[in-house]
Amino acid sequence: MELEISIEDLLSKRKIESDRIEFKAGWNPDDIYHSICAFANDYNNDGGGYIVVGVEEKNGVAVRPVKGVPEDMLDKIQKEMLGFNNRISPPYFPKVIISEVDSRWILVIVARTGQQRPYKSPDYVTGKKDKKYSYYIRYLTSSVKANPEQERELINMSDQTPFDCRANHKATFEDISPILLEDHLRKTGSKLAKQVRERGVEEILEDMQLLVGPPELRYIQNVAVMMFCEHPDKFFRYTYVQMTSFPEGSVENPNVSEDFPNITGSVPQMIQATMERFRNLFIREKVIKVPNQMEALRIMNYPYQAIEEAVVNAFYHREYMSCEPVTIEIEPDCINIMNFPGIDRSISEKTIAEGKRFVSRYYRNRRLGEFLKELDLSEGHSSGIPTIQGELQKNGSPRAEFFTDEDRRAMRIRIPIHPAFLNVQESVEKNETSFETSMKQVLKPKDFDKLKLVIGELEKKDEITIQEVMAITKKSRTTAWRYMQILVDLGAVEAEGNTNNMIYRITLV
Numbered sequence: 001m002e003l004e005i006s007i008e009d010l011l012s013k014r015k016i017e018s019d020r021i022e023f024k025a026g027w028n029p030d031d032i033y034h035s036i037c038a039f040a041n042d043y044n045n046d047g048g049g050y051i052v053v054g055v056e057e058k059n060g061v062a063v064r065p066v067k068g069v070p071e072d073m074l075d076k077i078q079k080e081m082l083g084f085n086n087r088i089s090p091p092y093f094p095k096v097i098i099s100e101v102d103s104r105w106i107l108v109i110v111a112r113t114g115q116q117r118p119y120k121s122p123d124y125v126t127g128k129k130d131k132k133y134s135y136y137i138r139y140l141t142s143s144v145k146a147n148p149e150q151e152r153e154l155i156n157m158s159d160q161t162p163f164d165c166r167a168n169h170k171a172t173f174e175d176i177s178p179i180l181l182e183d184h185l186r187k188t189g190s191k192l193a194k195q196v197r198e199r200g201v202e203e204i205l206e207d208m209q210l211l212v213g214p215p216e217l218r219y220i221q222n223v224a225v226m227m228f229c230e231h232p233d234k235f236f237r238y239t240y241v242q243m244t245s246f247p248e249g250s251v252e253n254p255n256v257s258e259d260f261p262n263i264t265g266s267v268p269q270m271i272q273a274t275m276e277r278f279r280n281l282f283i284r285e286k287v288i289k290v291p292n293q294m295e296a297l298r299i300m301n302y303p304y305q306a307i308e309e310a311v312v313n314a315f316y317h318r319e320y321m322s323c324e325p326v327t328i329e330i331e332p333d334c335i336n337i338m339n340f341p342g343i344d345r346s347i348s349e350k351t352i353a354e355g356k357r358f359v360s361r362y363y364r365n366r367r368l369g370e371f372l373k374e375l376d377l378s379e380g381h382s383s384g385i386p387t388i389q390g391e392l393q394k395n396g397s398p399r400a401e402f403f404t405d406e407d408r409r410a411m412r413i414r415i416p417i418h419p420a421f422l423n424v425q426e427s428v429e430k431n432e433t434s435f436e437t438s439m440k441q442v443l444k445p446k447d448f449d450k451l452k453l454v455i456g457e458l459e460k461k462d463e464i465t466i467q468e469v470m471a472i473t474k475k476s477r478t479t480a481w482r483y484m485q486i487l488v489d490l491g492a493v494e495a496e497g498n499t500n501n502m503i504y505r506i507t508l509v
Contacts, residue, residue: 003099003110006189007101020047020049021052034143035143036111039113047366047367049111050108054068054105068101068105081096087121087122089133113165115165117157162366163365167213175225175234180227184227188375210223222235237321239264241273243277243328247332260277268375271372282302299395302415308377310337312378313384314339315339316369316378322341333416334416397416398419401413450473463504
């Protein structure tokens with residue numbers, strides 16, 4: 001039996017959050033079973049966790065070379081675990097994998113979310129007398145006893161199995177592509193990749209804990225169909241990407257549009273194909289020479305990482321029984337990405353409007369998110385939105401906006417184009433708007449106020465240097481230059497001189 005990810009990735013915590021991994025120097029069943037119980041309860045809906053026995057840790061980092069477990073102890077530990085597993089209430093059986101690292105043996109206990117949660121564990125599984133049982137949950141990087149309020153919430157979670165972890169009663173093993181399965185395992189560095197052809201799909205899915213039901217009647221979990229079926233739309237209708245471009249705007253002239261072929265396939269295939277289309281057709285770079293600076297300023301109309309995170313989120317959070325595809329609309333000034341249904345009601349309208357970080361304990365597709373993270377496609381711990389906003393900020397782009405309706409039937413993310421890619425002058429002439437209105441369209445409020453000060457100074461003295469702009473706005477040379485380039489694009493000022501001695505003169509007020 002092998003891990004579905006590389007043991008080195010596990011030890012270095014590269015693809016698994018640190019609070020989902022525990023390192024244990026030795027075999028201490030009383031303490032270890034508290035963690036097994038906590039991971040099985042999965043209070044934070046993270047997908048369970050890993051306990052690595054035979055590895056010391058220092059400040060949360062695995063000490064190398066590993067300490068290891070004596071070879072003659074490996075069989076004894078596994079036999080003891082059979083008894084301890086039955087002492088959890090209800091019984092819970094984690095997967096145990098033995099692996100050789102640094103020429104020593106370690107034991108990895110994989111404790112996925114239990115199908116019969118909540119679970120109680122004896123405070124001392126090794127105790128011989130009457131045992132006291134407690135619910136255990138994960139708190140940061142520790143396993144602790146649940147308080148009464150947390151116990152009630154655990155019980156309420158018992159019938160809320162995420163959709164992707166439920167059995168699919170229509171899919172058969174013939175629907176799972178060995179090629180997609182092997183490719184995923186190879187990308188994640190799992191030794192199982194070399195065993196797919198020899199052992200077959202069913203045994204590999206069993207090792208990956210993607211089957212449910214009794215031995216005589218095994219069903220495939222929905223997440224396996226999402227990940228490893230070439231035609232998941234056979235089981236989840238409308239599982240595809242619909243992309244449309246509106247060159248003149250969907251409101252201004254909706255009759256002028258271009259519909260692209262629908263993107264189908266497994267979830268990773270659809271994500272990859274969608275991003276390839278963005279890269280080839282829509283994402284553009286502009287190189288701008290900055291006065292008094294050797295390096296040119298490179299900006300994107302849309303940063304690739306922000307678009308990718310938004311596309312991944314759409315697949316991660318969508319309802320796969322919904323009769324609506326992931327919909328993408330390309331506007332002249334933004335990209336809209338929509339999935340159905342909308343944002344969970346536990347997230348307030350105020351939080352949505354702020355567009356900072358959406359934290360929900362309930363996920364429709366928890367295991368799918370885990371697989372996407374293993375492929376470096378998804379962030380963990382509700383950090384997808386901060387990633388999008390951070391990438392936009394680094395690019396100098398406005399912040400993304402999030403919208404949902406009152407009934408939370410759909411969610412739309414609007415990613416604005418970088419202002420440098422807007423043909424602002426044509427927009428001004430077409431809509432006959434004022435210069436000040438045009439500035440408001442392309443600038444954040446605080447930037448708008450800064451440039452009003454610059455315009456005010458220009459009205460007094462007709463021309464200004466970049467050093468004076470820096471002094472007025474209290475910004476760096478790069479930011480000051482970006483401000484003035486916006487005014488040049490708007491036709492408000494003209495630039496004269498070389499990069500070391502640039503002068504700006506007012507032409508429009």
